[in-house]
Structures are given as structure tokens and as C-alpha cells.
Amino acid sequence: MTGSREALPDVDGPGLTLGDRAAIALTEYREGNHQALGGLVREATPLLWHTVRAQGVEPDAAEDVVQSTWVALVRHAESIAEPKAVLKWLLVTAKRAAWEAVRKHRDDEKRRTELPDDSPEHPMALPSKDPLPDAEVLRDERDRLLWMSLQKLPGRCQELLRLVSLADRPDYRYISAAIGMPMGSIGSTRGRCLAKLRTILDEQGDFSWT
Amino acid sequence: MDLTPEPNKDEGAMGDLSFDPKGRLDAEDGLLLTRLAHLVEAVDPVPSDLVERSLFAITLAGLEADLMEAVYLDTPLAGVRGAAAAARADDTAPAEAKTITFTHDSLTVMISLSPSAGGRVRIDGWAAPAAGLDVELHRPGADVVTAASDEDGRFAFDSVERGRASLVVRRTDGGGGAVSTPVIEL
Numbered sequence: 001m002t003g004s005r006e007a008l009p010d011v012d013g014p015g016l017t018l019g020d021r022a023a024i025a026l027t028e029y030r031e032g033n034h035q036a037l038g039g040l041v042r043e044a045t046p047l048l049w050h051t052v053r054a055q056g057v058e059p060d061a062a063e064d065v066v067q068s069t070w071v072a073l074v075r076h077a078e079s080i081a082e083p084k085a086v087l088k089w090l091l092v093t094a095k096r097a098a099w100e101a102v103r104k105h106r107d108d109e110k111r112r113t114e115l116p117d118d119s120p121e122h123p124m125a126l127p128s129k130d131p132l133p134d135a136e137v138l139r140d141e142r143d144r145l146l147w148m149s150l151q152k153l154p155g156r157c158q159e160l161l162r163l164v165s166l167a168d169r170p171d172y173r174y175i176s177a178a179i180g181m182p183m184g185s186i187g188s189t190r191g192r193c194l195a196k197l198r199t200i201l202d203e204q205g206d207f208s209w210t
Numbered sequence: 211m212d213l214t215p216e217p218n219k220d221e222g223a224m225g226d227l228s229f230d231p232k233g234r235l236d237a238e239d240g241l242l243l244t245r246l247a248h249l250v251e252a253v254d255p256v257p258s259d260l261v262e263r264s265l266f267a268i269t270l271a272g273l274e275a276d277l278m279e280a281v282y283l284d285t286p287l288a289g290v291r292g293a294a295a296a297a298r299a300d301d302t303a304p305a306e307a308k309t310i311t312f313t314h315d316s317l318t319v320m321i322s323l324s325p326s327a328g329g330r331v332r333i334d335g336w337a338a339p340a341a342g343l344d345v346e347l348h349r350p351g352a353d354v355v356t357a358a359s360d361e362d363g364r365f366a367f368d369s370v371e372r373g374r375a376s377l378v379v380r381r382t383d384g385g386g387g388a389v390s391t392p393v394i395e396l
Contacts, residue, residue, distance in 0.1 A: 041264050049256045061282045063260055064392045070264045074271040105282065138252060146242070147249050165247040169240070194239050 017168035018043060019087040026086045029077055041070055044087070047166045048094045051178070054159045055098035058105070065101050069094040087171060091163075091178030149200040157193035259374070263393040266350050266374050273348075275378050275388035278312035278319065314389045319379060323396060330369045331396045335377070337363035342382035348390075349375045358382070372396050 016024075022044060028036035048069055052062045072093050073086075080089055138144045150158055159179055164172045307324040319337045326332040337343055340363035347355045347367055359365040378390040 037268060038265060041268065042261050045261050045264060046251065046256045049260065050250055050254065053254055058282060059257070060280070063257055063263070064280055066260060067264050067267045067392050068277050071267050071271045071277060074268050104279075108281065138249065143245070143249055143252075146245060147253070150246070150249075161243070161246060162250050165243040165250060169243070194242070197242065198238070 015170075017170045018047070019084075019168070019171040019174050022087045022090070023083045023085075026073075026077060026080065026083045029074075030083075037070075037074070044090060045070075047163060047175075048090060050162060050166060051091055051094050052098040052101075054162065055095060055102055057098045057101050061101045061105065062098070065094060065097045068097060072097075085174065087167075088174040088178050091175060095178060145204055146201070149197060149204070152200050153193060153196055157196060161193050161197065259395060263374055263395070267376070267393045269350075270348055270376055270378075270390060270393070273378055273388065273390065275380075275390035276314055278314040278317075278379075278389050278391050280392055280394075281311040281313055310394065312391045317379070317386075317389060319377070319391070321377070326369045328369070330371055333367040333370060333396075335359075335365045337365070337379065339363070344380045344382055346378040346380070347375060348378060349373060370396060 022040050025036045025040040045066060048066045049062060052065045053059070057065060069090060073080075073090060080086055082089075138147060150161065153161070156179070160172075160176060163175045163179065167175055307322050309320060309322045312319045312321075316339065317337065319335060321333055321335040324332045324334070333347070335345065337345075337359060340361060341359075342361065343359040343363065343365065345357045345359060345365045347357070347370065349371070350373070352371075355367065355370075357365045357367055373396060374393050375396050376391050376393045378388055380388045
């Protein structure tokens with residue numbers, strides 16, 4: 001793994017993103033600093049949690065999926081080919097484990113209820129509905145408007161924007177790739193999702209933002 | 211957070227026309243995403259102990275034990291509850307026993323958590339198929355405690371301090387490799 005260090009961003013440089021910090025943490029871990037992952041776990045767990053939840057995994061199972069994703073990182077620390085892409089690796093690993101959890105959960109439920117499976121679609125295409133925000137949770141009228149506007153977007157746009165909002169913006173390429181957006185159209189896809197959201201917000205007419 | 215959009219200067223009233231789809235994020239996009247991050251966290255907050263459980267799970271990763279999966283079912287009527295839900299319910303209803311099931315390939319381990327003296331927890335476990343098993347209880351900052359199962363696959367830890375814990379199960383004949391439960395809250 002010597003040499004990979006040079007390909008990493010300058011630690012002292014400005015504008016380190018979560019993806020950069022993840023790469024540095026993995027490299028330091030490989031070099032024997034076993035405390036190096038602590039900060040990354042604290043920082044990236046919310047992103048993994050919401051990635052898993054977006055696949056329709058119930059909260060209890062989602063906790064275990066996130067936990068097992070971190071365990072998988074440690075187990076594969078030496079074999080991850082591109083430390084620079086470790087954030088994407090984490091997101092893809094979490095997402096696949098989430099799909100598996102959804103599939104198993106459905107199988108279990110099916111066995112238990114013995115009902116015919118009348119939804120032949122692939123489970124991946126059927127994430128559960130987003131939890132509805134409690135009015136108590138979103139007291140601010142602007143927050144409610146923003147959340148309702150988000151719900152009007154296509155599902156993939158919602159997922160992309162929610163996850164991008166939790167990372168540093170330059171990391172959108174990892175997040176987009178991890179959730180299956182074609183690499184060539186990432187910039188425009190991100191733009192379309194944000195543009196649609198802003199259009200919907202603008203259509204709220206005379207709503208006061210101040 | 212101020213979400214005041216900047217007036218659309220020259221481009222006319224339509225915000226979407228002023229937005230270059232391939233362009234960089236502007237300041238308003240940034241504000242919007244920042245606000246969105248707050249909403250995402252407010253609507254579906256990350257469980258408070260998830261980071262600590264993950265950190266402890268990482269320290270156990272060196273044990274080379276395959277992770278078991280907790281079995282979660284929708285209805286609590288089956289007497290099987292999620293580990294996380296069981297842990298949360300424990301705070302408010304300590305008198306009630308909780309049962310959690312873990313599976314890995316052909317091995318299934320059920321544990322029942324019940325209150326013990328001094329605010330501690332008793333763990334009764336049962337593994338199937340029945341075999342001689344060594345069950346290790348791992349807790350952060352504590353020595354590993356081992357219990358041997360009887361021939362029916364039953365084992366117990368009488369009095370365990372509350373908090374994060376993971377069980378590692380090994381066959382006494384050395385076959386099959388070790389498996390571990392996810393880190394749970396006792």
C-alpha cells in the first residue's frame with residue numbers, strides 16, 4: 001500500500017471533504033493506527049443510516065446493517081483497492097446489505113403470514129414510504145414547505161438530495177455513483193433534482209421565506 | 211437558517227430557467243441543502259447509541275467471528291422483538307423479559323433478557339441445533355466472560371451489567387468457526 005499515500009489529498013489543504021477524510025482514515029488505519037477510524041465512524045454513520053433507511057429497512061434492522069457495514073470495512077481494510085473511493089465503498093456496501101435485509105424481511109413475513117406474494121416487483125424498486133414528519137418535528141412552516149416540496153420529486157431525486165445534504169457537496173459524485181446514477185450524467189442529474197426542487201418551491205407563490 | 215432566495219436578477223421570474231443544470235451549486239443551493247440536512251435528521255434521527263455500538267463492533271471485528279443476524283418481525287405478538295426496540299423498551303419497562311433471536315447459516319441463538327438484582331441483567335440463551343458451545347460475553351472495557359452450554363444448547367449469564375454487549379459463540383469441538391451477535395444494548 002505504499003504510494004497510495006501520495007495520491008491522497010493534502011491533509012493541511014483547505015476544503016477537505018468527508019470523502020477525503022474517509023480516505024485518510026483508511027490509510028492511517030492500514031498503517032497501524034487503529035484509532036484512525038473512530039472519527040470517520042462518528043462522521044459518516046448518519047450518511048450510512050439514511051442510505052439504509054432510504055431502501056425501506058426498518059429502524060431495528062437498519063441499526064444492524066450500519067453496524068455490519070463498519071465491521072465489513074475493518075475486515076476488508078487491506079483489500080479495498082482505492083482508498084480514495086472508500087466513501088463510495090461504504091455507501092455501496094451499506095446499500096447492498098440493506099437490499100438483503102429487505103429481501104430477508106419480506107421472505108420472513110411471507111413465510112409467517114402465508115399470504116400469496118402479490119407484489120412480484122423487485123424489492124429494490126419498492127422502498128417503503130418515507131416516514132411522515134410529525135407536525136411537532138417540523139414546527140417551522142418553511143421546513144414543512146421544504147419537506148413537502150421534496151416529497152413531490154421522483155424517488156431517486158429525493159434520495160440523492162437527502163444524502164447529498166448530509167455529506168460535503170464535492171462528495172456528490174461518490175453518493176451519486178453509490179445510488180446508481182450514471183457517472184456521465186451526475187452533474188446534470190444533481191442539477192435537475194435541485195432545479196426541480198427549487199421550481200416547486202418557487203411555485204408556492206407568495207410564501208414568505210423571511 | 212435563512213432560506214431567502216436571491217431575487218432572480220436578469221433571467222426573469224422563473225427560477226428553473228435561471229438554473230444551469232450542469233452548473234455548480236450556488237449559495238441558495240447550499241442553504242437549501244443545509245436546511246434539508248437538518249430536516250432529514252429531524253424526521254428520522256440516527257439512533258443515539260448507533261455510533262458507540264458501531265465502534266465497539268469494530269473492536270470485535272478482529273475476533274474473526276462471522277456476524278449473525280438478528281431476526282426482526284413486524285408483530286411484537288410473536289414474542290420476538292428487535293434488539294434495538296428491546297433495548298429501548300428496557301428503559302421504561304424493566305420488569306418485562308425480552309427475547310432476541312440471531313441466525314447464521316444453520317445456527318440459531320435465542321436469548322432472553324430479564325432483570326437481575328442491582329439493576330443488572332440476566333441472560334438466558336438457547337442454541338439450535340444443540341451442541342456443546344462456548345459462549346463469550348464481550349463488553350467494552352470489561353474482561354470476557356465465558357459460559358459453556360449444556361448438551362441441549364442452553365447457557366446463562368446470571369448477572370450482567372447493562373450496556374453494550376456482544377456474544378461470540380464457538381463450538382467446543384472447534385468445528386464450524388465462531389459467530390458473533392451484533393452489538394446490542396442490554
